[in-house]
Amino acid sequence: MVIDDRELHEECGVFGVYEAEDAARLTYYGLHALQHRGQEGAGICVRHNKLHLHKGEGLVTEVFDKERLKQLPGNAAIGHVRYSTAGGGGIANVQPFLFRTMKGSLGVCHNGNIVNANILKAQLEEEGAIFNSTSDTEILGHLIKRHTGRFIDRICKSLRELDGAFAFLILCENALYAARDKYGLRPLSIGQLPNGGYVFASETCALDIVGARYLRDLMPGEVVRVKDGELKSKFYLPTDQIVDKICAMEYIYFSRPDSTIEGINVHTARKNAGRMLYHESPVDADLVIGVPDSSISAAIGYAEESGIPYEMGLVKNKYVGRTFIQPTQALREQGVRMKLSAVSSIVRDKRVIMIDDSIVRGTTSKRIVRLLKEAGAKEVHVRIASPAIKYPCFYGVDTSTIEELISNRMDVEELRDYIEADSLAFLSEEGLQKTTAVTDTCTGLCLSCFSGHYVTPLYDSYKNANKDEK
Amino acid sequence: MVIDDRELHEECGVFGVYEAEDAARLTYYGLHALQHRGQEGAGICVRHNKLHLHKGEGLVTEVFDKERLKQLPGNAAIGHVRYSTAGGGGIANVQPFLFRTMKGSLGVCHNGNIVNANILKAQLEEEGAIFNSTSDTEILGHLIKRHTGRFIDRICKSLRELDGAFAFLILCENALYAARDKYGLRPLSIGQLPNGGYVFASETCALDIVGARYLRDLMPGEVVRVKDGELKSKFYLPTDQIVDKICAMEYIYFSRPDSTIEGINVHTARKNAGRMLYHESPVDADLVIGVPDSSISAAIGYAEESGIPYEMGLVKNKYVGRTFIQPTQALREQGVRMKLSAVSSIVRDKRVIMIDDSIVRGTTSKRIVRLLKEAGAKEVHVRIASPAIKYPCFYGVDTSTIEELISNRMDVEELRDYIEADSLAFLSEEGLQKTTAVTDTCTGLCLSCFSGHYVTPLYDSYKNANKDEK
């Protein structure tokens, strides 16, 4: 699926470091590697005795320049890149949040979606809380403040009250905490710098960029504290309430191909999906192409397994950015193509297998099929490297509403007809499961959006609220 | 005194409108006219059924572009321009604040300084509040939330708890409130648009720019509500607790010369100060010059009254901005002058009367006198259009600490010697009082920084806290 036009949206990324010189700069690089997870806002909270925060709307490189980073000295930091729907919340929702009290400050950021947020917010407002954003993240700050006991206990008690998907980073003046929800829906990995400092990141690509060695993933229901050079782990829930159900979309679409989640490299998982897809739905054709960028790996897998050559039949234009002048309607009608172009010298008079990672509203697929046919493709066989998305996600993925999900309304044949493909097939749920079943680290996937079997209870109120908050 | 180098700093500006089409755009223009009061951050909170907020660091024109304004439709708005010391607080302290509750939202911004802020904050934290900024403005939000009764009563009760200097604007989903502290320390004026909508602004120049007719100033201790096209006024305190003591520095230095405060035009007040200064401290000389921009009016007054011609002996370079490349130390030593240059063809071999609005640390005055002498001035007689500043301000003006105030350490003769002037005189407190005593609207001035007689109690804790918050 095409960036700038993608139908699924990333759900934020977090990065933290404790301790290393120039922590803000390391975080800058880490967030940069996670930029694909959120391009609407970025922030870094750094500890230099006290906590200091800078955040803004835009890309990491837009929010931070040299001057800014210089003003953020310190040896511990957390940072966040944010995705939001257009106009959603604005700067007030950009993370991390910095909660100030007379006794000390608290920096908090998270990736995910708290499904019982509205219930908790109503309760907290009753008790005197005021919210400055529509973000779920503030809830954790208020819960921690209200609980008593040792700080780690206050955090654990607070986390137990939350239901949903989350990966939290919490920075205090003397420690850094990281926590993952009890289903393990959102990823969070731990690395170690050559100097011994610890690094936390939504994806391992952010560990690689700062030269950190990957240690392991946080486990579902685990909270980890780094303090005085030592890493301590604890489960905030009895283990029988914990289940491993990482979001399948992390493998299929969100994560960078060079990241490794729960022991499985994303590119490899995608290649596996492509191979599996060939076994499930083979087709005789002249060449295999992938929709750039996220479907290339699956296309290569399909090509390798089938022996049909992988060719570059679709190209994404690299330089498209904010300041790019979009074609007028008149030019578009004349055939000016910006985001994606079909390479006619490759596809003309060919039977093409087009691999995509997913279909959401169907309009993009329809457009690409047409593009290929206009460029001369004789046949276009669409193969999707994941099952059909039929249900909305409540765990931090901005799928469309249920009405907009085309697979909720159409069966495969109707959809094939709609997108004007010569044939269409999806990967089965079983097939998808197998693509990640090569290690014993990853024990399960959340397939809610395919099956409608949600891993959390469905709270009455949450569907209509917090729409713009990831 | 010279912008970019000024020793006194502005203390924010507020603007509000209720109701008028395209309220955000009107607020943009209003804030633009108030830009001299704060150049570090700007924000607009607009009502379009619900409240929406955008804010950022930088000038109004940097924070808002066309796209942004389009995303802020609505017919009521409040806005703020902020001054802060370098690095102070960052985006988290930029106003307005938007407080969200299940029952509705509240936009709040203010200009001033709450002197009992720390006491109130400690109390509120005890009761469950979390603060997201170091700004005093959040306090009002929490107080309003904690009080009960009709909304206007909750506001009045809250305002009664605050001590210090403030001009508040509060935007709800169905009304706009404006309030001024009981001493009237900070200004706030009311205007009316041709369409009947009401406008509030720290200075009348912001009314002029949007084509609003000036109605009157808010009175000290008054709270005003606009709702359903009607303006209602109320005093939140018994009138015997109210006293009119507007900050003298508003006339001397902060406000734009075209603004009118409590019935007196600022340019005229400054010209009066110049005239008075001549009567108190005449001197025989060849020409009168003013330190641009804020001292020009006083210099013209002095020239008119004395008959000595006003000449342009000092020039400020207009285009100095953020991206300007400052001269290296080497070039500075060779005589490269950016912010202010002396015009040697004017001052050479002349006896010069140099009018300035105030002296804070003395270094700027010393530098300008030297500049004039290097340019060939035979004598430089410094006349200051206000009394000597000997005490720090706690009401929203960022004077230096008491140790840095040169008039606290030196008498006039020592200071004359220090700045290397041929003579030096300040305007007397009585003289200053008279410059504004031409109407019966303005009944008094706050002269705390000259006399040390503060108009509010001095709370133990306030001196060391909230330094960066205006």
Add this chain to the structure above:
Amino acid sequence: MVIDDRELHEECGVFGVYEAEDAARLTYYGLHALQHRGQEGAGICVRHNKLHLHKGEGLVTEVFDKERLKQLPGNAAIGHVRYSTAGGGGIANVQPFLFRTMKGSLGVCHNGNIVNANILKAQLEEEGAIFNSTSDTEILGHLIKRHTGRFIDRICKSLRELDGAFAFLILCENALYAARDKYGLRPLSIGQLPNGGYVFASETCALDIVGARYLRDLMPGEVVRVKDGELKSKFYLPTDQIVDKICAMEYIYFSRPDSTIEGINVHTARKNAGRMLYHESPVDADLVIGVPDSSISAAIGYAEESGIPYEMGLVKNKYVGRTFIQPTQALREQGVRMKLSAVSSIVRDKRVIMIDDSIVRGTTSKRIVRLLKEAGAKEVHVRIASPAIKYPCFYGVDTSTIEELISNRMDVEELRDYIEADSLAFLSEEGLQKTTAVTDTCTGLCLSCFSGHYVTPLYDSYKNANKDEK
């Protein structure tokens, strides 16, 4: 007259330095001081063994950043700020020009207009020249190339062929040349740095900013060479062909008030004009106001001479720039005023004398009178500190075409009626002459645009060509 809306346009500025360390940076500051003379483009050509050039469209601070200046080391430089009509020529016309030959390079820039440009260009094309711009400046390069003899002689021969208005700076690998046209139409002053290096600038304000001492102005018909630390002067024409006729508009409008041209300070000349204007056309009124910025000095002169107080009845908004969001038509009709606002608290119910520097098309004057009346002024008496402009300028000032010059079509009474003023008067030509007749340096003014008596022959072809080149 109001910047951003001015009806007359500046005609470029030049700056050169030979020799001083960091010559490009000094030029940057010098051009910055001359920015009011041209805001469309800027360039610096520096000598560091060879010649190097950087130029671009926009303000000096937009064309040059730190990185750029670092890439221009060297101890001699020339620079230029350019005015052009919208879309005129673009980057190709931005100066300096760098002419490269196998034997060495030549940097050239100029301020002015060559009236026999088309004749020369046609001739040069015949002889094999190709022009890369529509600028007159290229002509000089080609002429110098075609002449033979010592370099200084080739320059003199070339200058003799040019007719019109110009101030040229020419940088070679081993010397800097400066030349002024035989009428002295455009100004050019010489200064000296503390280190002994020489500086050339269109206005003395650029000498002041770099700490250079003003030596003298170049004389009409003079060419000056700096080489090996020595300044040599020569007239390229017999002195009987030379006449001093500096452009009167330099005093009236273009130059910065702190500049001194041919011995007369501009602010002082304007104040003189204001005084003279009072004597020629007194009127009984309550206050005097000036149209900012260029008419303030004349207004102060009028006020001083008449004893009527000078007040700040019109204010220009400072921060208006490229990114400023202009009011919609709807808002403008409601009274939103950006560039200039009338201060109603000053002018209401008052008889106002409004001083402006000139009237070109009349629309601006009409607008300002109306603004003042809407703000409540009882009477508006317009006094113009220069004679009526009736004829186009061919010497580098972008006046309108003759049809647009309102004084060409209307007499004073018709114009008064058109601009809706209660009275109107212009300064006489004699009065204007007297304002600058205080020294014996300036022996005459070019009054062509007032009188139609042009100082050069009028070549058939030049009127329709090179419109966009200054």
Add this chain to the structure above:
Amino acid sequence: MVIDDRELHEECGVFGVYEAEDAARLTYYGLHALQHRGQEGAGICVRHNKLHLHKGEGLVTEVFDKERLKQLPGNAAIGHVRYSTAGGGGIANVQPFLFRTMKGSLGVCHNGNIVNANILKAQLEEEGAIFNSTSDTEILGHLIKRHTGRFIDRICKSLRELDGAFAFLILCENALYAARDKYGLRPLSIGQLPNGGYVFASETCALDIVGARYLRDLMPGEVVRVKDGELKSKFYLPTDQIVDKICAMEYIYFSRPDSTIEGINVHTARKNAGRMLYHESPVDADLVIGVPDSSISAAIGYAEESGIPYEMGLVKNKYVGRTFIQPTQALREQGVRMKLSAVSSIVRDKRVIMIDDSIVRGTTSKRIVRLLKEAGAKEVHVRIASPAIKYPCFYGVDTSTIEELISNRMDVEELRDYIEADSLAFLSEEGLQKTTAVTDTCTGLCLSCFSGHYVTPLYDSYKNANKDEK
């Protein structure tokens, strides 16, 4: 090889359209597709009755914004993207050039390098020409001016005088000309818009983006004119002097994989090279990786042919740009990697075949091998999809000097040792020839940089001149 760090540099790209509405905008998109060929400057010359030009330094999207494009109406245009070495020439060298004469103007741009430029320049200077840039492009303008006869004949005579590599576009007020050098060293293709207008582009990817149908490539020694909707072709040299020797590097490295040159798709040619490379130099290993972006296609070819899986062992960070804050030396030493990172979870304990397109100085290869070993690779076998570069290019490719070309100094074994690879092999010249030998359109490749057998004479003077001009 890695962008931002590449050792070979592109050699500009050209695009032209005649006729189509909004020609500047089409050119903007075309240049955008060619952006990889030059990122230092861009320009568009448009015909709207007369010719108009805008150009600047930076990316296409930096040089042109909406406002700019609006100011360039017209239905014919040529454009250029430029590569230059740091500081080389600056804006003066950015193309197109606009030559103005009394009889009409001429817009010219080109991609390539004229090897007899210095001889021609010396001659032209003798005859009165002045050069404004160090670009070869100006030469053609002067030659055309000096020749007589019909315009097409003047162009042909001029082209005959040029020796070297070039693809020229020439825009007049009534026609567009395109020409290619007699060796066909630089590519140039012709396309047609749905409306019938003609399009010329260095690569076919620029035809695809504007919806143009590929017609054919210009032939070596051909000049084509479009006028009044008609395309006319002519050879400016007898065909026996013409030979087809397109630059091999266009296939190997410069062109976009989706482009088709002389009938052969670039991705396909690279895959072929990868396959051939496997046959020539097989090796037993666990996985194949490519150095992004230009070596991915070859790596896929090698993997397909060998059956060894292609994996994503190296990742390039996408968002690296001008404003990106580079890691400090300290951070780099700690392992912070920006441009390229090795994916340790992929390569750890694996025998890796690393495919790269070429080796120039060897330092990049050494760095990548080390990166892979540090990430845990057990063996690294380097396979280069082109022969060893031993000789400098004089036809528009910025290879290093002969001393810097590591294969000029080392044999394969020495180089293997230097880059610390476990094995190293290059593709043979024969192998390379075969990768493009699939059609009869492309009859030969320029292999000068591999073999030292240059296709043009070697003029004495050209080696040391025009270094910065492509």
